[in-house]
Structure formats: C-alpha cells, structure tokens
Amino acid sequence: MGTVKMSANDPIRLAAALLLALLAGVAARSQETETDTWRKVRAAQFADRSFEPGADQVITLDAPNRAEDAAVVPILIHAVQAQQPQRFIRKIYLVIDKNPSPLGAVFTLTPDSGRADIETRIRIEDYSWVRAIAETQDGKLYMATRYVKASGGCSAPAGKDMESAMARLGRMKFRTDSSVQLGQPNLAELMISHPNVSGLAMDQVTRLYAPPRFVRTVQVSYAGKTVMSADVDFTISENPNFRFYFTPRSDGELKAEVVDSSNATFETSVAIRSGAAAGS
Numbered sequence: 001m002g003t004v005k006m007s008a009n010d011p012i013r014l015a016a017a018l019l020l021a022l023l024a025g026v027a028a029r030s031q032e033t034e035t036d037t038w039r040k041v042r043a044a045q046f047a048d049r050s051f052e053p054g055a056d057q058v059i060t061l062d063a064p065n066r067a068e069d070a071a072v073v074p075i076l077i078h079a080v081q082a083q084q085p086q087r088f089i090r091k092i093y094l095v096i097d098k099n100p101s102p103l104g105a106v107f108t109l110t111p112d113s114g115r116a117d118i119e120t121r122i123r124i125e126d127y128s129w130v131r132a133i134a135e136t137q138d139g140k141l142y143m144a145t146r147y148v149k150a151s152g153g154c155s156a157p158a159g160k161d162m163e164s165a166m167a168r169l170g171r172m173k174f175r176t177d178s179s180v181q182l183g184q185p186n187l188a189e190l191m192i193s194h195p196n197v198s199g200l201a202m203d204q205v206t207r208l209y210a211p212p213r214f215v216r217t218v219q220v221s222y223a224g225k226t227v228m229s230a231d232v233d234f235t236i237s238e239n240p241n242f243r244f245y246f247t248p249r250s251d252g253e254l255k256a257e258v259v260d261s262s263n264a265t266f267e268t269s270v271a272i273r274s275g276a277a278a279g280s
Contacts, residue, residue: 033129033145037097045093045103051133051141056080059089059116059134061144070153072121072237077132077144079116082185083109083247089116091135096235098128100154100200104235112227114185114247121237123153123198155200158238162210165195165238170266174254176278185245188278190220190256192241192266198234215240217259222272223252233261248272 052058062076079089094105109116116134124130127149134142158165171193180186192215199212214234220227227246246254255269270278 035097035129037102038095038129038131041095041097041102046133046141049139049141051143055134055142055144058136058142059092059132059144061130061132061146063130063146063148065147065149067124067148067150067153070124070150071156073124073148073150073153074121075119075130075132077116077118079134083111083113083116085111088113088137089134090137092116092118093131093133093135094122094235095131095133096122096124096128097131098126099123099235100125100198101233101235105230105232108226108229110226110228112222112225112247113245115245117187117243117245118228119243121241122235123156123237124148124150125154126151154198154234155202157201157203158195158197158210162195165193168193170194170258170260170264172256172258172266172268174256174268174270174278179275179277180248180272182248182250182274185247187243187245188220188254189241189243190218191239192218192258193239194258194260196234196236196238196240200234212261214261215258216261218242219257220244220246221255221257222246222248223250227254248274254278 057080059080060078062078063073067073077092083089088111089109092107093103095102096104104122107118130146130148132144173191175189177187194215196214197210197212199209202209212234215232215236217231219229228244251273253269254272256267258266272278
C-alpha cells in the first residue's frame with residue numbers, strides 16, 4: 001500500500017478551513033438570533049432605534065441552558081453598575097421569542113432601586129431565545145440574550161389544586177435576606193400567591209380551558225417613592241416571585257400594590273427598620 005504525502009501547505013490549508021468553519025458557525029448563530037418574532041417585537045417596541053455595543057458592560061442575563069421545568073424557569077437579570085442619579089437603567093424589557101406573548105414583562109426602575117437587578121421565574125413554551133433589554137436614562141438600549149431549551153411551559157396545567165389556589169389568591173409577603181442597611185442597596189423579595197392562569201392549559205378531566213387570570217401590574221414603593229414597577233402577563237410563573245433591590249435613606253414602609261387581569265387589587269406592606277431583617 002502506498003503512503004500519502006502531505007505537502008508543506010496542507011497544515012495551513014487545514015487551519016484556514018477550520019477558521020472559516022468557526023467563523024461560519026459564529027455568523028450562523030448570530031443570524032439565528034434575528035428571528036421573525038424578534039424583528040416584529042423590535043419594530044413595534046423600539047422602532048428604528050439602534051442597540052449599543054458592549055451590552056455585557058451594562059446588563060447580563062442568567063438562565064439555564066435546559067430548563068428542568070418549562071413552567072418554572074429561573075432567570076436573573078443583572079445590572080453591572082449600581083443605579084446612580086446621573087446614570088441608571090430605567091426600564092428592562094423581557095422578551096421570549098417563542099412564547100405566545102413574546103413581550104412578557106417590562107420593569108421600570110429608579111435610582112432608588114440601588115441596583116437594577118431582577119430575579120424571577122418564567123414560563124417558556126418552546127426552545128427560544130430569551131432577551132433582556134436595558135434602556136438607560138439617556139435612551140440607549142443594550143441587549144443580553146440566552147438560548148433556553150424548554151417546551152410546554154405556557155400550556156402546562158397548574159401545579160396545585162385550583163380551589164386551594166383561589167382561596168389564597170392575593171396573599172403577599174415581603175422578605176429581606178439580611179438586616180437592612182440604610183443608604184445601601186438591600187435585596188428584597190416579593191412573593192405573591194396567584195395561580196397566574198395562562199388560559200392555554202386544558203383541564204384533563206373536563207377537556208376545557210380555564211379562563212386566563214394573571215398578575216398584570218406590580219408597583220413597589222418605599223416611603224412613598226416608587227422603587228420598582230412591572231407590567232407583566234402569564235409569562236411569569238404561577239405564584240409570582242420577584243427579587244429586587246431598594247435603597248432606604250431612613251426607616252419607612254416598603255409597600256406593594258398588585259392588580260391582576262380581572263382588576264382585583266392586592267396590597268401588602270412591611271415596616272423597615274435599620275439593622276433588622278424585614279418580613280410580613
């Protein structure tokens with residue numbers, strides 16, 4: 001059997017071919033992020049506004065590559081810099097391309113947030129790009145993306161007995177992870193008891209679809225000043241849970257007002273005292 005001889009140029013050609021393949025893969029991945037749904041959402045929400053480079057210096061998005069439960073997918077939107085009066089993130093848009101309602105949430109923040117971090121749990125209906133778009137106080141846009149493998153989250157049946165869920169409807173609780181420090185961003189958690197019915201899940205016994213009913217707006221204030229507000233829909237998982245920051249300047253009251261899609265209104269508040277953890 002004869003031997004195959006390799007010319008001196010063959011290693012160079014091989015390296016060039018591998019580089020071209022790598023670049024082609026990167027280009028294909030970049031093109032995949034420009035889905036038809038995203039183009040429509042972008043045109044409707046942002047018109048012809050451009051997105052700034054260097055988004056990773058402003059905002060990051062943490063989500064699992066493959067969700068354990070498509071109806072309860074944890075996400076963390078993290079702001080790289082603290083909120084300052086002269087430069088802060090005023091809005092965060094959450095877009096899930098393959099969901100029936102792609103624009104699932106819009107969070108509005110202020111310098112009193114301290115940090116523009118938002119942590120929550122969402123539903124994902126199909127393998128999809130998830131996008132967190134930050135809009136700064138000067139109107140600039142920055143986008144972080146993650147591709148999440150999940151399916152059936154929006155059409156999954158409720159995880160608990162509906163009668164029991166409705167009996168607890170609107171119960172809310174605040175919690176801080178540690179003692180509150182004045183003049184510093186403090187992490188708080190708002191827990192809302194609500195089935196957040198999507199209207200897309202079929203009852204396996206009656207073969208009927210439960211009518212949609214979900215949390216629609218959330219407004220959190222401290223000492224009468226808005227810290228965080230959100231316009232959301234059934235994209236947020238059953239029993240919505242939001243973790244966010246607030247910066248108290250003195251002792252006061254942390255308050256939440258929630259309205260659902262049936263116009264039911266729920267309120268809760270907790271007294272904040274320096275050096276003490278909060279819980280209501």
